[in-house]
Amino acid sequence: MKSSKFLFVLVALFMFVLLVGCTENDSTSGEGNNDVNNNDSNTGNENIKQNDEVEEEKRYTIEAMFNLHTPETPSEYLLELIQDATNTNLNIQWVPDSSYEERLNAAFATNTLPQVLPMGFNMFNQYKEAIREGQFWEIGPYLEEYENLSKLNPDILNNTKVDGKIYSLYQGRPLSRQGLIYRKDWADNLGLEAPTTTDEFFEMARAFTEDDPNGSGENDTFGLTDRNDLIYGAFKTISSWFGTPNNWGEKDGQLLPEFMFDEYIKTMDFIKELHSNGYMNQDFAVTSKTDQSALFKNGTAGMYVGSMGDVMGTYNDAKDIIPDIEYDVHNHIEGPHGEFGVWAIPGYGSVILFPKAAVETEEDLRNILSFYDKLMTPEVANLLIWGVEGEHYEVVDGGALPIEENRHKIDSEVHPYLSLEIGEPETNGRHELVANYEPKVKADRLIRENNDYLIHDPTIVLDSETFVKDGDRLQQIIDDATYQYMQGQIDLNGFNDAVERWKNEGGNDIIAEFNESRDVINGRTPK
Numbered sequence: 001m002k003s004s005k006f007l008f009v010l011v012a013l014f015m016f017v018l019l020v021g022c023t024e025n026d027s028t029s030g031e032g033n034n035d036v037n038n039n040d041s042n043t044g045n046e047n048i049k050q051n052d053e054v055e056e057e058k059r060y061t062i063e064a065m066f067n068l069h070t071p072e073t074p075s076e077y078l079l080e081l082i083q084d085a086t087n088t089n090l091n092i093q094w095v096p097d098s099s100y101e102e103r104l105n106a107a108f109a110t111n112t113l114p115q116v117l118p119m120g121f122n123m124f125n126q127y128k129e130a131i132r133e134g135q136f137w138e139i140g141p142y143l144e145e146y147e148n149l150s151k152l153n154p155d156i157l158n159n160t161k162v163d164g165k166i167y168s169l170y171q172g173r174p175l176s177r178q179g180l181i182y183r184k185d186w187a188d189n190l191g192l193e194a195p196t197t198t199d200e201f202f203e204m205a206r207a208f209t210e211d212d213p214n215g216s217g218e219n220d221t222f223g224l225t226d227r228n229d230l231i232y233g234a235f236k237t238i239s240s241w242f243g244t245p246n247n248w249g250e251k252d253g254q255l256l257p258e259f260m261f262d263e264y265i266k267t268m269d270f271i272k273e274l275h276s277n278g279y280m281n282q283d284f285a286v287t288s289k290t291d292q293s294a295l296f297k298n299g300t301a302g303m304y305v306g307s308m309g310d311v312m313g314t315y316n317d318a319k320d321i322i323p324d325i326e327y328d329v330h331n332h333i334e335g336p337h338g339e340f341g342v343w344a345i346p347g348y349g350s351v352i353l354f355p356k357a358a359v360e361t362e363e364d365l366r367n368i369l370s371f372y373d374k375l376m377t378p379e380v381a382n383l384l385i386w387g388v389e390g391e392h393y394e395v396v397d398g399g400a401l402p403i404e405e406n407r408h409k410i411d412s413e414v415h416p417y418l419s420l421e422i423g424e425p426e427t428n429g430r431h432e433l434v435a436n437y438e439p440k441v442k443a444d445r446l447i448r449e450n451n452d453y454l455i456h457d458p459t460i461v462l463d464s465e466t467f468v469k470d471g472d473r474l475q476q477i478i479d480d481a482t483y484q485y486m487q488g489q490i491d492l493n494g495f496n497d498a499v500e501r502w503k504n505e506g507g508n509d510i511i512a513e514f515n516e517s518r519d520v521i522n523g524r525t526p527k
Contacts, residue, residue: 060367061089063358064116065107066419067350068094074416081383082417086374094416113355115368118419120350124160124168126468127353131162137354137365140166146369148376151427156347159460168351169372172424175344176450178237179331179443181311183302185324186213186221194330198241198270201303201333205279208302224280225301226271227292230479233284234305236343239267242335246343246455248514255458255514257507259478259499265492266336272486285483297321308443315437327439331446332453344454352422372422378429384421385430387414399434461521464513470506477502 073094083090093114095103101123107113108130119127130136140157143149143166153172160168180195182204187193190211195201205223207213213221226234240246244263248255258264274280281287281295293310295301297318304314308329318325334340352372359365374380386393386400392410393400402410425432435441464471481498484490490498503511 059083059087059089060371061091062116062368062371063091063093063114065093065095065104065114066118067097067100068416069097069419070411070416072412075413077413078383078387078417081388082375082380082420085380085383086371088371088374111357113358115354115358115364117353117355118171118350119168119353121346121348122472124351124353128162128463128468129465131167131353135356136167137356137359138165138167139169139354139365139369142366142369146373148373148428149369149422151376152423153347153427159346160348160351161461168353169422170348170352171350171419171421172347172427173345173349174447174450175347175454176342177307177309177447178240178305178342178450179308179329179446180333181296181304181306181308181314181327181329181439183208183213183326184328185326186302187328188326189213189215194328195333197334198238198336201238201241202270202274202279205274205303206277209277209279213302214299220300222279222281222301224274224303224305225287225292225295226280226284226305227287227289228285229289230482232306233292235267235271235482237305238270239264240341240343240455241333242267242270243337243339243341246457248457248459250458254511255462255518256511257478259482263335265495268482268485268495272488275486276488285487293317299325308446309440311443312435312437312440315439329439329443329446331450341453341455342450344456346457346460375420376423376428378431381421381423381428381430384417385414393431395431396434398431400431401434401436458518459514462514462517464510464517466506466509466513471510474502474506474510477505 079090079092082088101120104117104119104123108127127136143152149169152170156170156172157166160166160170180201182194186208187204190207190213192204192207193200195204208221208223212218224234230236239258242263244261244267245258247258249258249261250256251261271280275282275284281292281301284292292304293314296304297314299318299322304310308331311327311329315325315327318327331342332340354365354368359368375384382389382400386402387410389395391403392406392414393402395401422428432444433440435444477498481490481495485492485495499507
């Protein structure tokens with residue numbers, strides 16, 4: 001009997017709690033009345049919230065390390081948009097570009113590599129042995145499975161191959177941007193046209209120094225501004241005009257370094273004469289790019305050899321100093337042999353590799369490749385490069401025009417994420433810059449025209465263990481001797497002594513190894 005009474009009390013108590021709970025729910029959802037629609041809406045919102053949480057759980061998280069080319073780490077405004085667009089969570093370590101290689105090597109040594117690992121060309125060469133040892137995923141067989149990754153340029157992919165296999169995605173770059181930017185107003189004042197030969201280039205440098213191109217009546221100008229960089233400064237491009245090979249060339253059936261060719265010597269003689277006559281900045285061997293550019297922007301120098309695309313940024317800075325300044329660009333300058341050529345990069349600025357120690361399974365690799373496939377859609381590629389339409393840029397004539405008054409937002413919110421791009425406009429479909437400055441429009445056209453005159457480096461896919469280990473040290477011997485020769489500090493015998501030192505300290509091994517590697521690739525038996 002007591003048991004029955006106890007059961008009855010429990011049932012009654014349960015019914016009472018249930019009734020009170022239902023009443024409170026009705027009161028709350030109806031805000032004082034029994035509004036069924038409001039109650040359904042609340043339930044719907046809860047479902048949406050739960051769905052969002054489920055969707056968040058489905059996101060794949062990628063650990064990455066990227067070069068930071070700006071003074072400060074970016075805000076996460078664009079990052080959140082990229083994550084939403086790709087349904088991915090990105091944990092990014094931003095590493096200042098100046099210390100990136102050191103950080104990468106430390107991570108490799110301590111086995112703390114991230115899943116996504118960018119490398120520049122030189123670093124890529126240094127890690128080829130680790131690639132051969134199977135420490136990175138081979139991704140070539142997977143690319144055709146992805147709609148957008150399959151569009152990557154096969155010629156550029158070939159330039160990234162290691163032993164005929166593809167291990168990396170690439171960040172595309174024009175094969176050659178090199179040419180001349182010059183003061184058109186000075187040239188007009190002196191009745192000069194754009195130089196078409198190295199002799200005419202020399203004459204422009206002389207006239208810009210001696211013939212008072214700015215009409216000041218003072219000896220306050222000179223021709224060429226250059227810097228302490230034999231590659232991206234003036235030297236390598238002028239060397240191309242003289243017909244020098246790109247890093248390495250073939251002579252008598254053997255690959256040899258560029259500085260063993262007569263054209264390299266002729267280039268040094270040409271710049272030595274510019275220097276000795278005062279037609280270029282005398283301290284060019286120790287001049288930074290910032291100081292080189294300043295000489296060009298402030299009205300001191302009239303000629304700049306380098307990336308023709310720099311003309312727009314140069315003009316934007318220079319017009320604040322000299323409001324009526326005029327620039328123009330030119331590329332086709334023939335050397336003494338009567339031909340025009342220009343050195344080419346491999347078609348990429350950096351590559352992305354995927355360490356097996358961090359990307360543990362094939363499923364992980366596919367998730368990461370899916371993320372990059374989404375990055376190559378035009379919508380996400382535009383987001384990466386240009387930001388948010390209407391906020392950072394406008395679409396004009398099918399291209400992107402940055403909103404000038406929001407330049408500070410572009411610098412802080414957008415530019416750092418350029419490191420994430422894969423491919424190039426031709427493969428990812430993103431907008432190209434709409435230039436409202438005619439010399440920039442011309443520069444873009446000439447950069448495309450350079451593709452018909454490219455001088456390629458034949459060792460791009462070749463291997464040399466000595467080059468990887470000692471190449472930088474040995475190259476410094478040649479760089480020092482090149483500067484010393486052009487400044488008149490040593491003669492040709494002194495330069496040749498430096499070449500012999502290069503050969504004896506490991507250069508002969510590099511020559512042998514590159515030639516052997518070429519023989520292997522071509523199916524020939526090495527000698």
